[in-house]
Amino acid sequence: MKTASACLLLGATLVYGASIPRRDVLPVLGPDTVPGFKVLPKPLHSSLFDKEGKLQAVLSNPAGVALPVSSVPSIQVEPPKEFKDGIAKRKKIRYGPFRLPGTKETNWQSKAMGMGGMADEYLPNLTKPCTECMLASINADIEYANGTKTGSSAWLHHSVLVVAGPNVRDPICNASNTESIFSSGNERSTVRYSYQDDKIKAAYRLGPQDTITLVGEFKNELDTEQWIWLTVSYEYYDGPRPDWKNTHIAWLGFGKSSCNPNAPNPFGVSNVTATGVPKSLQFEEATMPWKSPVDATVLGVGGHLHDGGTEIDIYQNTKKVCEVIPTYGAGAGGMSHGDGEHIKSMTSCRLLTPLKAGDTFHLVAKYDLVKHPGGKTDSGELDEVMGVGTILFMTEPKVF
Numbered sequence: 001m002k003t004a005s006a007c008l009l010l011g012a013t014l015v016y017g018a019s020i021p022r023r024d025v026l027p028v029l030g031p032d033t034v035p036g037f038k039v040l041p042k043p044l045h046s047s048l049f050d051k052e053g054k055l056q057a058v059l060s061n062p063a064g065v066a067l068p069v070s071s072v073p074s075i076q077v078e079p080p081k082e083f084k085d086g087i088a089k090r091k092k093i094r095y096g097p098f099r100l101p102g103t104k105e106t107n108w109q110s111k112a113m114g115m116g117g118m119a120d121e122y123l124p125n126l127t128k129p130c131t132e133c134m135l136a137s138i139n140a141d142i143e144y145a146n147g148t149k150t151g152s153s154a155w156l157h158h159s160v161l162v163v164a165g166p167n168v169r170d171p172i173c174n175a176s177n178t179e180s181i182f183s184s185g186n187e188r189s190t191v192r193y194s195y196q197d198d199k200i201k202a203a204y205r206l207g208p209q210d211t212i213t214l215v216g217e218f219k220n221e222l223d224t225e226q227w228i229w230l231t232v233s234y235e236y237y238d239g240p241r242p243d244w245k246n247t248h249i250a251w252l253g254f255g256k257s258s259c260n261p262n263a264p265n266p267f268g269v270s271n272v273t274a275t276g277v278p279k280s281l282q283f284e285e286a287t288m289p290w291k292s293p294v295d296a297t298v299l300g301v302g303g304h305l306h307d308g309g310t311e312i313d314i315y316q317n318t319k320k321v322c323e324v325i326p327t328y329g330a331g332a333g334g335m336s337h338g339d340g341e342h343i344k345s346m347t348s349c350r351l352l353t354p355l356k357a358g359d360t361f362h363l364v365a366k367y368d369l370v371k372h373p374g375g376k377t378d379s380g381e382l383d384e385v386m387g388v389g390t391i392l393f394m395t396e397p398k399v400f
């Protein structure tokens with residue numbers, strides 16, 4: 001049976017980061033280090049890197065085909081929507097264009113995942129919103145050449161942003177100079193890194209040497225090709241702001257621990273297969289715990305489920321600190337490939353609670369595929385599912 005593995009590998013990307021060895025110089029995204037690299041079939045590997053081993057953009061766009069042109073500006077300065085304090089700035093940046101194959105077209109994704117219409121893109125060194133700044137929020141969407149949103153004709157299956165830089169610390173294992181700072185599926189939630197009150201100012205620190213890599217996957221719903229642009233809207237505070245706290249994000253997900261792949265899951269045998277396919281229609285699945293390497297303040301927690309999910313419980317040590325609840329609605333949207341009701345949105349929890357070095361976090365994702373039928377591959381098999389938790393925490397500026 002062929003199963004969709006893209007989301008699963010996306011999960012691996014988030015939870016494990018790109019395992020780039022720590023080095024004092026600017027990290028290079030090389031053959032062993034591309035996030036989600038394993039999802040690509042071998043014949044594509046050689047096209048990923050130049051002679052020096054540097055990651056090249058990998059696009060689904062066929063060679064030799066003229067790209068559609070757009071008169072919509074690729075950088076749009078907008079009034080802030082999240083942080084309206086008169087100081088934050090907002091830029092919407094369009095990345096692309098990307099060609100989405102028609103759903104009946106054969107490509108490596110349709111063979112590997114059993115799903116037509118998929119396009120996968122790796123784009124290193126994206127245009128940044130600023131040279132050096134504190135990122136306050138990020139939101140992603142997809143639109144056509146004319147700037148109109150694609151609606152249900154094309155789906156934002158996922159988009160992940162990975163920051164790499166000499167001062168970047170992977171907060172999951174403290175083992176690389178990369179950090180996955182953002183992920184969005186079709187629910188297109190805004191991630192907010194900033195917190196401000198009289199005493200605390202915090203946001204995600206983006207340094208002048210830091211680069212951003214996009215790992216994106218988009219899905220066509222039509223049987224004709226379409227060209228789309230990914231838009232990423234950044235809100236940010238310009239400048240280095242050395243006294244601000246640093247916001248980081250730790251990802252929880254199904255599967256092995258990246259820091260210690262041989263460690264058994266303390267919650268027992270997994271209720272999903274190695275590729276994330278449910279073993280039964282109703283189950284709960286707990287993730288490997290993540291242990292915080294530092295003292296910090298938890299800003300908030302959130303989560304991501306596929307259709308069929310009913311709840312995510314997030315625990316700090318043994319205490320449940322949040323119940324993340326999905327809302328279902330009819331029509332296209334959310335993360336699924338079937339018909340009927342889809343997840344439209346997910347709740348999250350603002351916590352502002354202390355976190356001690358050594359504290360652990362894990363989540364328990366609950367699925368009921370009888371109540372909410374999940375996604376299916378083109379051949380009607382159960383699609384893989386995810387249970388992703390995000391822990392946003394603030395550290396002192398120099399901690400990492």
Ligand SMILES: *[C@@H]1O[C@H](CO)[C@@H](O)[C@H](O)[C@H]1NC(C)=O
Nearest residue numbers: 026027028124125126127211
């Ligand atoms: C990223 O792009 C910028 C601007 O195009 C360029 O100056 C810089 O050298 C690039 N960085 C890397 C690591 O490729």
Ligand SMILES: *[C@@H]1O[C@H](CO)[C@@H](O)[C@H](O)[C@H]1NC(C)=O
Nearest residue numbers: 144145146147148149150226
């Ligand atoms: C924008 O482009 C899309 C795709 O080509 C098209 O369906 C839509 O009607 C266009 N919208 C406008 C306002 O021109």
Ligand SMILES: *[C@@H]1O[C@H](CO)[C@@H](O)[C@H](O)[C@H]1NC(C)=O
Nearest residue numbers: 267268269270271284285286
């Ligand atoms: C799988 O389900 C069983 C029964 O509900 C549960 O005890 C176990 O902890 C679950 N496994 C994981 C890894 O969560």
Ligand SMILES: *[C@@H]1O[C@H](CO)[C@@H](O)[C@H](O)[C@H]1NC(C)=O
Nearest residue numbers: 022169174175293294399400
């Ligand atoms: C992360 O690892 C570096 C060494 O590579 C070490 O100096 C630092 O203290 C570690 N940070 C944490 C928070 O464990």
